[in-house]
Amino acid sequence: MVNEKSIKEKALELGYEDCGIISISEINDYMEKLNNRIGKFPNTKKYLENFSRFVNLNEGFPWAKSIIICVQKYGKYIIPNNLKNVIAKYYLVDGRINEQSVDFQASIEFETFLNKAGLKTATERKFGLTALRWAAFKAGLGIIRRNNFFYTEKSGSWVYLEAWLIDCDMEMKNNNNSKPCPNNCNKCIKACPTQSLCEPYVMNRSTCVSCLTTWEGWDMSKEPNNHNIGNWIYGCDVCQDACPFNKNKWMENEQFPQLNELAEHISLEKIIEMDYAYLESIISSKFFYIGKNDVYKWKTNALNAMLNNYNENYLPYIKKACNDSNEHVRTMAEWVLEKITVQLSCPRG
Ligand code: SF4
Ligand code: SF4
Structure with a gap:
């Protein structure tokens, strides 16, 4: 019988850094964040309004009850020197779309595991079905820092998030112990070009x-x-590179498929x-x-x-x-x- 514990065990076995589960209603206060942002930058309203689909998930998925959110580390890949500070690192090692990457394969295998266990699922690998950073924060997997990026204690912001809606009431949250940004730190803000x-x-x-x-x-x-x-x-990676919580967090010790050939x-x-x-x-x-x-x-x-x-x-x-x-x-x-x-x-x- 699948349960929260077995879901997390499977995620970790497949190489995810962490995994949590929240009720879909927990995402609804993201709307307030969105409206605040639109209030600050009215010229971005037409883009940001699209993100309202990330809340009220039952409108599109009446069967959905919970959100599984997984953290995948990408700060492990060797970045070709000629592409550093030219193309943002995430896009060079984007496991959401490279079907040969171990990260993509883990995602497929994880979903297969959920389905075989009898859970109905929905996901969207490129853009997500919900507000991923907010969901991961609610699940206690890390915190959102002043540069708006989601950080885990282990990997800094060099992680990406994946979410699955499931048709079962479940909850699994961590006690996140990440230190907040220091009061006087504005390194990311100062660095933004x-x-x-x-x-x-x-x-x-x-x-x-x-x-x-x-x-x-x-x-x-x-x-x-x-x-x-x-x-x-x-x-652009500037506001992440400038952050002390990312110091020494990128470990260049794995090759990403076809990246070296592409870099040439x-x-x-x-x-x-x-x-x-x-x-x-x-x-x-x-x-x-x-x-x-x-x-x-x-x-x-x-x-x-x-x-x-x-x-x-x-x-x-x-x-x-x-x-x-x-x-x-x-x-x-x-x-x-x-x-x-x-x-x-x-x-x-
Ligand atoms: S540092 Fe770069 S990525 Fe960060 S907010 Fe500024 S322009 Fe955007
Ligand atoms: S640079 Fe400083 S203020 Fe910005 S996210 Fe990092 S710790 Fe927080």
Whole structure:
């Protein structure tokens, strides 16, 4: 007979760091958090309103009674040097979508175990069916820190969360003993390159580099924060890297499938020359926050990074991009070229 104990044992056996279970009603106060965020940043209302689906789960799943929430550590993989501080680490080792990864396989096996035990389940691996950080916090698996990331004592914020709705009343909570953020700490806020993280627990998604380099940032030449994005071309780890609770928590001791091979294809210069078919098939399927129709953004992001840390080796690539088949890329490249020409003609001006 399956019960809370056997579910947790199975999760740990499959390599999850931890597992908890809460009633689905416990997630409902997430709505208050969401409304507070919308009140602070009304311009993000149209995006944030979508997250109201994360509460009142019985509307979509009338049979659901509890939420199983599992913590999976990703801060264990070797990150290729050339991709550090260019692509956010999570997206390089994203076990939600790489079917060959042990993390993905553990997820499938865990769900099979639940189903074989007679539980009805629902999950959504890419975006989650509910507010994952809030659910994990409610289950006592860790805490949400001032940079809004979920942390466990063992792995810091280098974890991702998976949730399953189940049709059975269960509860399994930990006594979370994580120390809170020190009163005087604001390292994450100070480090944020765009001031998107403007106060504790408050992040403006419209100015966050993670958003600007993926699903937002439609015209990088007109983006007011383009010069603050630095080298990043997909995501941003700055507010996590700056946090003392992440110090020495990333252990580079496992290989993520196909990551080294992929890394050989990625550099700012290689992206400028990258074939659109490759961007649409290989790159877009791994880094799914830039969809197939928007893969030109990889090139406009690379051009922006070239401008932000310009060296003369980039010049032929920027010129080449002026003849790219995509109009957005041509426009961006011409703008970058113009900026560089001005910079070079008055270097201190
Ligand atoms: S991910 Fe980067 S831009 Fe976004 S809040 Fe954190 S430091 Fe700021
Ligand atoms: S940097 Fe400081 S304030 Fe920010 S999340 Fe870490 S401990 Fe908390």
